[in-house]
Amino acid sequence: MTSVLSWFTELRLNRAALISLLVCWAALTFSSALVEIAFTTGLIFWLAAALLARRFPLEDLDLNARLLLLAYVMIVIFSYFWSEVPSLSFRGLFKVLQQVMTFVIAADLLSDSRHFNWFARVSLGAFVLMVLNGFWQYASGHDFLRHYAYQDSYAGARITSSFKSYGLFANYLICLTPVLFGLALTRFRHPIVKRVLVLALVAAGLVLLFKTRSRGAMIALAAAVFLVMLLKRKFLILFILSAVLGTGLLFVPKTMIIHLDINRKEQSLIERFYLWDRALQVIAAKPLTGTGVNTYSTVHNKYDTRQNWRVRGYYAHNGYLQAAAETGLPSLLCLLGFFYLLIRQSWYSPGRKREEPLYLGLLTGTLAFLIFMTVDTVFHNPVAVMTFWLLLGALHASVSSAHESPEGKAA
Numbered sequence: 569m570t571s572v573l574s575w576f577t578e579l580r581l582n583r584a585a586l587i588s589l590l591v592c593w594a595a596l597t598f599s600s601a602l603v604e605i606a607f608t609t610g611l612i613f614w615l616a617a618a619l620l621a622r623r624f625p626l627e628d629l630d631l632n633a634r635l636l637l638l639a640y641v642m643i644v645i646f647s648y649f650w651s652e653v654p655s656l657s658f659r660g661l662f663k664v665l666q667q668v669m670t671f672v673i674a675a676d677l678l679s680d681s682r683h684f685n686w687f688a689r690v691s692l693g694a695f696v697l698m699v700l701n702g703f704w705q706y707a708s709g710h711d712f713l714r715h716y717a718y719q720d721s722y723a724g725a726r727i728t729s730s731f732k733s734y735g736l737f738a739n740y741l742i743c744l745t746p747v748l749f750g751l752a753l754t755r756f757r758h759p760i761v762k763r764v765l766v767l768a769l770v771a772a773g774l775v776l777l778f779k780t781r782s783r784g785a786m787i788a789l790a791a792a793v794f795l796v797m798l799l800k801r802k803f804l805i806l807f808i809l810s811a812v813l814g815t816g817l818l819f820v821p822k823t824m825i826i827h828l829d830i831n832r833k834e835q836s837l838i839e840r841f842y843l844w845d846r847a848l849q850v851i852a853a854k855p856l857t858g859t860g861v862n863t864y865s866t867v868h869n870k871y872d873t874r875q876n877w878r879v880r881g882y883y884a885h886n887g888y889l890q891a892a893a894e895t896g897l898p899s900l901l902c903l904l905g906f907f908y909l910l911i912r913q914s915w916y917s918p919g920r921k922r923e924e925p926l927y928l929g930l931l932t933g934t935l936a937f938l939i940f941m942t943v944d945t946v947f948h949n950p951v952a953v954m955t956f957w958l959l960l961g962a963l964h965a966s967v968s969s970a971h972e973s974p975e976g977k978a979a
Contacts, residue, residue, distance in 0.1 A: 581617035581620065582613075582614075585613035587610075588607070589610045590687065591606040592610060594693070596740075597694050598730040600950065610673060614677070625672050626675060629913070630913045633906050633909035636902045640906060641665065641668055644861050644895055644899065647861045651861070652863055653860060653867060656863050656866060660862020663862065668957065670961065671958070671960050671961040671964075674961025675965050678962050684962070685755075692748065692766070695744050697713075698729050698740065702729040705717075711730050716728050716731075716732070724781060725779070735785070736946075737776075739955070740955060741776060741785070743936060744773070746789075746928075746932035747926075748769060748770050751766060752767050753925035754925050785940055785944075787939075788937075789932075796931060839885075840886075842874065843883075844885070846868050847884035847890055847892075850867075854893075857895075858899070859893060864948075868884075883945040883948055885945055886942055886943065888904075888941070910960070910963075911934070923966070927967060937952075937959070
């Protein structure tokens, strides 16, 4: 009787944790407050279920990957003690813990195929809403969820949908569009109308990505697709895609390709030169410890020997450089090693063959983010980075050896 009651309690806790996770996933598109509430609730339910079942998360993840992730988290925590601005680092370390726990919870809960099906449904629903919202904003000037206006620029109107900036919307599109493509090829085999509709939705997402006019995001998605096709040895597809992209560039407005500043110079490249140079100077000054998590934009000026007037007091526009500047090169190496081992394990996992198009979509979205963060601030934006960590958890869960649901295991 006790074991039955325990099983029933765990089942309900897991379902509550899953609902909270899915609410968090959907809320990332429009409400930071709801994200915090849903994450906290989900964490409580998930911890209670895990303790009740006495199960250890990420058991099927490579041991070295787990150790590297743990090392990264410990370095971030210890960075508080040598931080140049402890109050900022105190808040920052909780942000990192939240991000990592989002990955852990997603990887654990979504390993149940039934849970993953709900994740797919919510992903599709949220994507439909964001696409409709984006086109509404383009047509009316404001989105219907947050009443945000699109952003004017030298390149033209830049669509943001319900996100605060076009870069965040572009990040969402490059992460989720490949996933929707994979879902169309795996989960919507019958009837064919469903597959056509989802593929049309993917096309709409690509149109909106173009309308964000984010060159970095578009290049990141193209590079991720190219890399995945190269790994699959799909050379004919690579040739066709290269031809299409090369031809398409001939029709892209020049204002989208080159962004000029007041001095008639390419603004983004020049700004990034100074942004990256500042980060490198901080790393050179504190290569082992960094300045403390979440402190970069506040303290980097004191290490800046050039003191150029451009984009002062700002993020590094390169997540890897900023991570090293804040928590040191050992922290960055642990993080990179973790990403590499997790993706490598997923690639060689027998589970990859179960629904390979979906897996490839998740992998492409993950790689697109990792490439995009070399030129933008997405790794240090709460909305963008939470999207990435949850997607990374879904990637691991999609090839997990745990075919049985957590409830089934408890029974």
